[in-house]
Amino acid sequence: MIRRTYLYLLCLILTEYVICMSEPNLHDPVIESRTKNKRGVPVLRGTILENESTVQLDQPLQATDADEMGGAKIICGYRVLSAKHNCPFTVQMIDRKKGTAEIRLKEGQKLNFEKRIRYKFSVVAYDCGEIARESDRAVVFVKVLDVDEFSPKFEKTNLFADLREGKLYDSLVKVQAIDQDESQQYGKICSYEVITPGVPFSVDNEGTVKNTRALYYNEMHSYIIQVVAKDCGGKKSKPISINIRVKEVCKNGWKDFPSAMEYLPQSGAQKIAPHASLDWCDACVPEKVSLKMHLATKHIGKGCDRDTYSIASQRKLCGASGESIDLLPSPGVGTGWTKNLPTDDGKESDQIFYFDGKTNAVEVPKASFNHTLHKHFTISTWMKHTFSEDTESKKKTQKEHILCNSDGDGMDRHHYSMFVHGEKFVFLLRREAEDETDMDVFKPAEWRWHIPQINDNEWHHYAVSVDFPEVRLYIDGMLLIPDTSNEEILDDWPIHNSKKVHFTKLVVGACWQGKENEFGKYFHGYLAGLSILKDKTESERVIRCLNDCKENLEFHALSEMESGTSVSFNSEMTEFSITSHNITEVERLLHEVSYINSRRYPTPGRRNIDMRTSILCKEKETILPLSESYIMVQQSAQPTLTIQGKSNIDASVKDLKAGRRIFEDIGINVDMHIQEKTVPDDALLLDRCTIKAEPPLDFHVEHMTVPVDIMSQFNMKLESSETNSGLQITNADKMKNYELVLQGVTYVHNNAEMLSSRKFVLSCSSQNGRFISNDFLIKVVAMHQEPIQPVAAHAEKSVQHVQQSQHMNMPVNSMGMVNSSSPNVGMVAIIVVCVGFLMFMIILGVIRIRATHRKTQVVQVEDKLDMEWDNTELNITENPMEKEVFDYEEEASKPLQDDSDSEDDISSYHDNSDSSEEEETERKQKMGDLEWDDSTMSI
Template sequence: DYPTKLTIQADHTHIFDTVHVDTCDETCAVENIIGTVTFDSNGIDSGCNLEQCSSINREYVLIPKDIDYNQAPQSRYMSFDGINQVSIIHKTDFSGQLKNDFTIRMWMKHTDEENDGKEHIFCKTDEKLQNRHHTALFIQDGYLKLLIRKGPLSINDKNVYKSEWMWKLTQINDDQWHSYKLFINYPNQIDLYIDDKLFTITNDNFKVIEDFALPVINGTEDTIFTVGACWHARASQMAQHFHGELSGLSIEQKEELPDSISCIQDCQQYLDMPDIQGQSNMEFISNSNRSIWKIRSDSSELYEDLLKHIVYRNTFDPIGPSGQRTVSIQTTLKCLGENYTYNLPTFIRRLSIDEPIRPTNIELKGDTSFFVSEQIINQGINLFKNLSIYADAIKNDQVDISDCSINTSPDLTNNEQIIIPDDNFHINNLQKDLTQTGLILAGLGSIDSYQYVLQHIAYTSKSPVQYNDRTFSLVCVGSHDQTSTNEIRIRIHIEKQIVPSAPFAAALSNKLFVDNDQTRDNLFDLGESAPSAKNLSGWPIIIVICVSVGLASVLVLYLVIRIRSGNRQASPLTGTGDDAHSQMEWEDDIGLNIIVNPLDTTKQSVQSMDVHNIKQTIHKYEGASSDEDEYDDHSHNEYSSDEDNEDYDDVENNQIHQKKNDHQLEWDDEAMEYGPKKV
């Protein structure tokens, strides 16, 4: 198929389910078809947590070197006689596992002895049963050769891979110290430096040999790594010894730390083949993080079936990151009976993950209550003067509003209306629908345009309002996802103007006014009418004060008159101090005759009541209230003084008589005297 674009919407997507592989059977009977499927994230995060992964450059020193590595060895080197000298590297020092990228460094001194056999500098072979060489660096017939065998593989792989690189060098047999450095990027590139100079390769001095991958053989799981010779398990002896001198032999490669291996392998974007069964005529294998897959088959139909099983996995939640990745297929075809291979055109499929569409959040903010008078309502007020519309988009002009609705509660009367300037609608291309229940603004517009229109909407009433409270609610709707905004409720409290009635005495006398600072501060400010109300509230206080002063004056006047009348009775007309004493006794007798009740005394004879004295006393009080009877009062006082002495003697006689007649009843007629006492 021609390169196409595929939009990813799920975490499990077959990306080659429409691929078709066509070969010309008349000209080429397919013997082997190999494909390399590569996933490239194009710099997009694959979710491998690489910042938590770490690697180090590990150098394995097989033969020590001098302090100055750039100079030819002087003292530290190892000599090999080519017969029995060999060094076995323990697995604790070096396991023999080589990465795709590694570096070999050494100093070597070798003499040509016309030996056509292999002389191994180092060698990795099977520890048991087989003599297979996995990795080796050796000298043979004037060539420096590097062997890297692919595998072992568990399947029957009929492919050949680059396995041996050979450089024809004159330096290896001149019996001089030379520095050799090999920078390996298996299997793509290997560079050789001799004495820090890059060796220039030609068809005459450089060769590459391909070979089959090593198969898996039971019992050959373990290997042995040696320096100076090679271990042959079948013969159970060392063979192919090196004859010369070596110094500073080391292998350096970048290795991940133990906790980094799982980090690299566990990624959130990768290719997978989860639902396929292996067969003898097919092969599929991937690298550690499953970004590269190798597939092979012996027919185009089977190769096509393998491609259709490849799945792109994305375990991000939600799927992402947004952007494009590429998956490429490089296919090599070999026809039956031919030694050449043909490269088919590279197939590329682009995987696109679109930016998720998030609902735009639009928020309204503004005043929620007004306290206004009827006069202001008659003139009109802007309901949403301080309205602000916010959105979580980058730019406000990128977010459109489809409509806004204003609802009234209660409904508008015929004398109320909502006013909208018409010029705003011509500018912003909005439509309005005004009813007694509210207003609807419709039409696509930016946030700024809707905010401008809403800020100029006014409410007015041309007659006395019927309601003290009126509510307006505003809600808008976004145009992209039809998401409603929050609701703003504006409450208008209308203060009716009350004309104060004329004050009258009855109404004011029934009210209590308290001049309290705290209460006065909490009262609502009535504006210009406040001074008149204050003056009105002072009249009741003045009236109360005047009444109180009047009552106090009457009481004082009464007390003064009473005191003056008492002073007249005590005036010195008699000329003696005994008269004053008799006056006190007379007044005491008056109090006794008026207060004492005969029923309050028990077992005691009732004293005789002098009716004549009572009458004279009454005349005395009557005369005290008039200045014209002053002379009569004086004559009565002289008479009263004589009577007082006689009354005193009568009291003593009555007390003696009482002791003799205790047994008599209180109301016995014999104990009661009637009429005035005879003098």
């Protein structure tokens, strides 16, 4: 049965094979196409990107076969027919049953648009019959599409162009880039772009570069711009640099005159225009070249950077007489009459006082200056004055008094005065009659100077020196040469004695009218350093020294000048002039002009410089454009002043009554913050040290003194003044001299038995308060017993015990004074017994508490705990109660306990008391920590 089945299946298979082998393959495959050429051949068209592998045909590549059975109806594949053997394409089947396929790039092949754009080849389809049949051929056209492979490139990497200043150009330079892509889309440059920001240039799509505004050589000599090209695919080139130079049109004037320069303090002279050159474009040869350079310093201090120290200190440094009286001192110790005047901060210059012309004036007290002047004296001041709008119409008649000495009551006579009257500076001196024969003699009484400086709103120094009847006026340190155009002298009778007048008043900023009992003729402007030297006149050398400016122009090439050339300076060395026949000579001399500021710590800020130049050619003068620059003076490293020394000084009653030196080990150090290894000892002069007493001094019982012998021995320039606020030492001098004087300052207290301690605060400054030291606090502690001589240990303990026992019974009154009544020994014994018993109860309580918590333990108390005090370490050398004998800082409000002191006038000691709870607590802690020696007690 099985064999029959196998034979049947084998028969079926053989039959099927025979049938199949006998199927007919009658039809050729046909490639379908919607497009055919003239000969009826199917045509297919496609495109491919040069970086892709599949051709995008305009219609699907598909073949069919009319056979209905077997493999003959199936399309097995396509073959590419080409006249050239390097056709890079092949046909890959997609679906045999449908006969669809696609054209792809052969493996390993690569297209390049730049080498070949089009391909033409034929394809035929064949079926899967036993004997394969092919279709007729179909023609395929493939177009290669370009890819943006390359970025644009410029033929040159750098270009140069020139333009004349002030002109707009349609085309300065033309740039051109190329692209290696061959297609119209990617091989063409679509645009150019300037990528440098903020430049006045543009470029169009054709590569033409032009300026967008007129350019000038003095703005910038050249520009460097960068331009990129962009193709139509968006790719950009690397930038190309274009250097565009601005060609200056020849104009008369200076070139390379710097617009600004920096000046470092202590750097010496610095040249202003070392490379400047003068352009002269006219054809004629100059006959005369004139140049004037001006350094503007009017805005610095009082006209230049001269005010390192106060006028009083400057007078000392210039060697002026020390007898001169300052009528406008800085408000401070002993100079209260200027405290209500408006001032500046006084840090960068002297204290400047403002007078409003309406209300403010000050009277100089007679205690500070005797008003009477004789035949010889000098009055000097700094003044800045101009007429305001509301006084312009009155300027010809209105008098503005700088200084006026007039009758205090009864009459309005002016004894001497200095005032502004219109365009004139006037000095009045009405001398008193020397005898009866002198009463009717006319003598010079009023000097009037017509000068332009008086109303120019700039700082000027005026000094009137009198050697009667001769009167001299110095302006900015220079003697005014009198003539009929600038000086007028009026004569008058001497002033007669009058019983109506009992005193005179000396006023600054106005004049006192004694008859009306009011001020009048107010001054409107600024004053500083107003002083009077009596009974002698100041030398011209000192007056010039006071006006010396610390910053100026310098020129040291006088020996190198050619013949026919001249140079000159003004008195302040702030204006420099050159006159020559040669432009080259003027240029060379200008290169040698320098700026210098000799202050170690100059006022930082800007100093303007302007230069005016004129050229005379064929009797025609040409004024060249103004050349302007400025010097920026930099801030110097600021010094640090430090005061060091002992902060606590012990003084016995005997020393305090005789005078105790309280700053004997004081030291003043300065850190200059510079790299110099050695600094001269006069690099920084001190000009003020103030010792402030806290609370203020009571001159009935205490005062301070300075070592006059030291000051006179070393010919120091220092001066001192004392008020109840403390002691002040002034004037510029070396730091070591200030140390010597401070180390010799003594504090004296006539009732030293009442004193406990005293506080003083020391501070010093330099350059009129510009640099200030730390506040150094020192405390003077009064010792009310002689030091205990060394004795045996047991004797020392006994003495300490007795002292403590005695002091515990000595009452203290409200001033901290110890009552001198005999000690109460019984009271001391009771206190000691109570304290001992209390300690025993505390210890016993602690032992019982511990026993409660440790019931299983037995508490053993050593025998030493029974009322036996360990005094082996007892070493009390100072009675804390005795330190509270009398202290300005505490016990000020407690009532007196000793009636014998009730009549003493000591109310000033309680003023401004600043006792603290911290000191009270500290004293109580010291008392609580004492170990009492009860070895001598029997209880």
